[in-house]
Amino acid sequence: MITHWLLAAIHLSAFGLALAAIATRNRAFKRIAATDSPQVGDLRALFRADTGWGLTALVLIVTGLMRAFGGFEKGSAYYLHAPLFHLKMTALVIILLLEIRPMLALIRWRGAVARGGMPDVSRAHGYSRICHAQAALIIVIVFAAAGMARGVFAG
Numbered sequence: 001m002i003t004h005w006l007l008a009a010i011h012l013s014a015f016g017l018a019l020a021a022i023a024t025r026n027r028a029f030k031r032i033a034a035t036d037s038p039q040v041g042d043l044r045a046l047f048r049a050d051t052g053w054g055l056t057a058l059v060l061i062v063t064g065l066m067r068a069f070g071g072f073e074k075g076s077a078y079y080l081h082a083p084l085f086h087l088k089m090t091a092l093v094i095i096l097l098l099e100i101r102p103m104l105a106l107i108r109w110r111g112a113v114a115r116g117g118m119p120d121v122s123r124a125h126g127y128s129r130i131c132h133a134q135a136a137l138i139i140v141i142v143f144a145a146a147g148m149a150r151g152v153f154a155g
Contacts, residue, residue, distance in 0.1 A: 007067060008067065008073075015060065023131075023135065025131055026132065029131065030128050031045075038118070040113060040118075043109060047110055057099075082154060083153045084152060087140070088144045091141045095137045109121070
């Protein structure tokens with residue numbers, strides 16, 4: 001019982017942390033986009049925010065899989081037949097697909113900074129917009145989860 005409670009608490013807390021990490025990364029992208037010559041400190045702040053987002057995403061995915069398919073909650077049959085679960089998974093897939101471009105860019109940017117260079121940050125504003133979409137999709141997931149908990153559309 002305590003394991004179920006802790007797993008649920010960690011999973012739900014990760015949603016708040018994910019929103020905070022996305023907002024922090026968004027601000028860092030905007031700060032970099034607003035200047036002609038970004039400072040290494042601004043890039044490092046972005047890298048820290050990106051790491052935070054990556055870690056919270058990992059916690060969300062691992063705890064979510066454990067809850068849905070690890071025998072800690074209602075069971076996979078319940079989730080696989082719940083329309084709101086499919087909405088949650090669709091939103092998650094879109095978040096992950098949206099993450100590909102900024103993730104690859106940030107890998108290149110980290111490499112450039114590690115070599116003592118300055119990366120091409122001309123697409124920082126576009127990556128900021130991706131953060132907006134990801135934050136909105138996190139909220140969609142939270143609403144779908146709340147609906148699932150109340151049996152909305154359960155039939």
